Amino acid sequence: MKNIDYIIVGSGYAGLFFAHQLIKNKKSFVLFSDENKGASQVSAGIVNPVVLKRFTTFWMANEQINFLEQILDEIQVYTGRNYGIKQPVQRIFHDEGEQKLWRKKAENETLQPFLNTHFDYAEGVNNPFKTGIVNHSLRLAVSDFFEDFFGYLSKENILISERFEYDSLNKNTYKDFRFKHIVFCEGMEVKRNPFFNFIPVEPNKGHHLLVKLAQPLPSKFTIKKKHFLFPLKDGLYYYGGTYDRDGQGEVVDPVAVRQLKEGLQEIYQHHFDIVEVKVGFRPTVKDRRPILGRHATEENYYIFNGLGARGILNGSYFSAQLYNFIENGTALNDEVSLERFS
Template sequence: MKNVDYIIVGDGYASLFFAHQLIKNNKSFVVFSEEKKSASRVSAGIINPVVLKKFTTFWKAQEQIDFLKQTLNEITKYTGQNYLINAPIHRIFHNENEQQLWLKKSSNEDLVHFLDKKIVHLNSVKNDFNSGKVNQSARLDVNGFFTGLFDFLKNCQQIIREKFIYSDINIANHTYQNFSYKNIIFCEGMGVKNNPFFSDIPVVPNKGHHIKIELSQPLPENITIKKKHFLFPLTKKKYFYGGTYDREQLHHEIDSSAVEQLISGLKEFYPHDFSIEEVNFGFRPTVKDRRPIIGRHSEHRNMYVFNGLGARGILNGCYFSKSLYDFIENAVPLHQEVCIERFNSGLS
């Protein structure tokens, strides 16, 4: 029997950022990964403090951006890799009114550090009304991040690549198969719906598609372009474009309508030929109030859930991993806005 402080179930952003908190604090743990193509693994990796449809920001945006940069620096020290790509977002304006709204909001106290006042014309794409740069925006090297952290955990013998079997938990003895544990953290995304301890939490699947494309005329700028969706380079010629949002078509197959939506969106501002090399999709776990769900089970006091990260999985996963750690280890209360108790679900 191997003794660990934590068992983490899941392998997305919530799982890996919480694992980082445990590494920082010298806690013993194992991560159970099914190696499925999770929403985190196929995400764009956008780090963005602005809601680009309305030109607004969100709760704790600056704190989350600052904490993410600090955390990625810490992760670099033990993986040896930097996963932060400093390629700012340029939002193409649809019309003159959007440009004027951007300029007006760029003086707002909560947006002054995010919306650049300088209007920019991009020479490589169609942007008749120019674009605005989102300061402090960037991207995460998603593939590098997961590969680097999984390799680190593998070398430390802290990752188990198999399905977690709920019925193998011995609740009375705090054991799972050949592990004795102090706490279990469930970070399963939409997989939580199969979890007998937390299946009632109100996460809703939001299906997102993206395409990987080859552009006939590569873009010279090292930026992320946003109009309806995000476009950015993966290699010299291959680009990522996405992603869509769909709460209706939830089957586990590619939706041709989503692909058509992406093709149409790209053609609006990219005037050259391109070819689709790959189509991917994932199911984001979203919550009606757009806040993560974090907390302790009402009956099994060493079982916790960390879920509902939504489209801001990187920022939410990073920032609230410390909140969960401090809640468990230091009895620091969770923010009411993210605590599971706000739903009165009987699980808290």
């Protein structure tokens, strides 16, 4: 029987950012990953402090953006790379009314740092009403982040590539491990979890396209009108993603694909080929807050879930909150605490 401080179940943003807290604080752990790519691994990786439909910001946006930059610097120490891609979001305006609304919102104290009021044309795409740039926005190099992080965990012999078996869990032992704490970071897989299957997370199905463009675009910005468009490796581009709270099953929805195809044709007026359609299920909560906390009776069992469409920001910021709650007894913010559902 091997003694360790933690078991982490789940390998999306919640699991890996919490693993970073344990690495940083020199805690022993293993992480269970069933190797199925969840929503995190097929996400766009957009880090954006502005809701681009109505030009508003969201709860703790500034604090989370600043904290993420610190976390990425810390992760670089052991993976050797910083995964933040400084290609800010360039929002294509639908009409002159959106330009005026952007300028008006930029006068708001909370939005002023984020909404750049120097409007310009974006190269290579249709944008007759110009664009606005979102300051302090960036992208995470998603595939590199997961590949390198898994590589580090594997090299340290703390990545266990198998499905977690709840029947083998007994208080503070699991198979060959005796642990102090276990943290479940399973996304929508939490519905299988007999300890936390009551939490009110709902799947939000998202589609995105991998496309090849006949005329490549300059890569200074992440283009956004209805959806995001940006370059990946090997000449591919990401275009997406959709939001469907009623979508069921892993099957590709042709309506979503048509919606994406029409959205891309609206801004990109050259030929493109759809190479692949990707699908993922974001774990969302009605109040748009993550869920962190301790089980009511199993006092060393914890949950970290409900990161939604802002998995990178929520994952990096609240992983530290959860760690300090477990190790130092620091109270959780009431708005993210599991106890709000009691």
